Amino acid sequence: MKRLVQFVVILGISFVGEVLDRLIPLPIPGSIYGMVLLFLLLAARVLPLGSVRETAHLLIKWMPLMFIPALVGVMDAWGELMKILVPVLIASSIVTFLVMGATGWTAQWMLGRKRRGERNRD
Amino acid sequence: MTDCAYLGVLISLASYCIGAKLKNKFRCSLFNPLVISGLLTIALLLLLKIPYESYRADAKWISYLLTPATVSLAVPLYEQVHVLKKNTLAILTSILAGVITSLVCVGLIALFFSLDRASLVTLLPKSITTAIGMPLSGQLGGNTSITVAAIIITGVVGNTFAEGFLKLIRVTHPVAKGLAIGTSAHAMGTARAMEMGEVEGAMSSLSIALAGLLTVLLIQFI
Incomplete structure (x- = not known):
């Protein structure tokens, strides 16, 4: 209930x-x-x-289950996917590393700055 | 036979179960249950000569709960909000940096390959969670199936290479690692971040919702 x-x-x-x-x-x-x-x-x-x-x-x-129908829709969008396959693959691989690097470096830089600031205050 | 109301749902769920079993056996990110079920379902539909439209007509019930499930993402976000409070500025700035990098890079790719607007908005949400990226692509006039495929490839790439790549570029702080993985590779990356450590996992899952929300906000300006 x-x-x-x-x-x-x-x-x-x-x-x-x-x-x-x-x-x-x-x-x-x-x-x-x-x-x-x-x-x-x-x-x-x-x-x-x-x-x-x-x-x-x-x-x-259970959410991943709910994406199956859309993913299977790739069989219907096959022609369209093939037309932009190279940009899709670049966006999904290289850009993923760029985003990971940009986020990771920004976070590490800001956290390091904060830590140095705390040390200076001591 | 192909217009039976339960066939599409049956094929989808059964193939997902097989995918989940395979994943337990081979601990490789390619054996993701969603990837396996997608491929198996497509193979079966082609084999049985069932057109996508008639599959979709009954499999769409599986997706009925997608909106309530996405609404539910507010719960883990709320449960993790205490980790946000400790380093609010660093967390928000770095996720924002990642989201902007993603949107700008996809924009540049679209310019370089002279893609039309529909293809651009199809690819823009590729780093965020499918729950947010799929409807976002749909509302902007993109092809949701290709968006889902791009999001899944991104997730597999992130899940497989995150640990080695972060080591290579010398991102060592556990908070920074978690944020980087969640922002770039959504829930599929987060699965790996959780194996790396508790802090990495918490930061990564916090980034899923925040990166999704920031992407929705920023996309309003294109």
Whole structure:
């Protein structure tokens, strides 16, 4: 019963997200409005964590399944994929390393600076 | 037979189970259950001569819960918000640096190959979680199937090479490693970050939602 109530809460927020998507003329998926809304409700302690927690983790655990139909759609988009195959492969491989490097170096630099700052204060 | 309401769901879920079993047997990131189930399902549909449309018509029920599942990502984000509080500025700046790098590099690739707008928006969300990247690509007029494929290839690359690459470029701080992996290779990279250590895992999973949200925000300006 508890899980069902949690599911109802999450469905309710998903519905509000869907409504916001229709009201706000921005290319932001309804699920993003819902996610931000749920986060704000949890952070403001309007909703206790226990009102969504177990069902939320279960849905996340099963999420990869929900991508299968879209992935299988590649067979339908095969011609289109072949036309841009090289850019797709470059974006998925080389750019991934560039993003990893940019994030990692920025983080390490900022964390190092902070640590030096703390040491100078001592 | 091909218009049975349960066939598409059955094929998809059964092949996912096989993928999960294979992954337990061979601990290699190519044996990702999603990759295996995608390939097996395509192979079966081609073999049985089932057109994609009739598969999709009944398999779409699997995706019905995608929005509630994405909404649920707020829960782990909330549960990890305490790790954010310690190094807020460093974390947000580095994830932002990664997101901008991703968008700019994909933009440059699109310019270089003179891709049309639809192909550009198909590739822009390639580093973020499928939950956010797929609907984002759809809303902007991209091809969601190609977006999902690019996101998955990115995840496999990140999962396989993250540890060696970060060592090579001398990123050694556990916080920096986690942020780098989560921002560049979403949940599939995070699986590897969790094996590397607790801090790496927590930082990486925090980056999944934050990099996704920042990408949604920045894409509004293109």
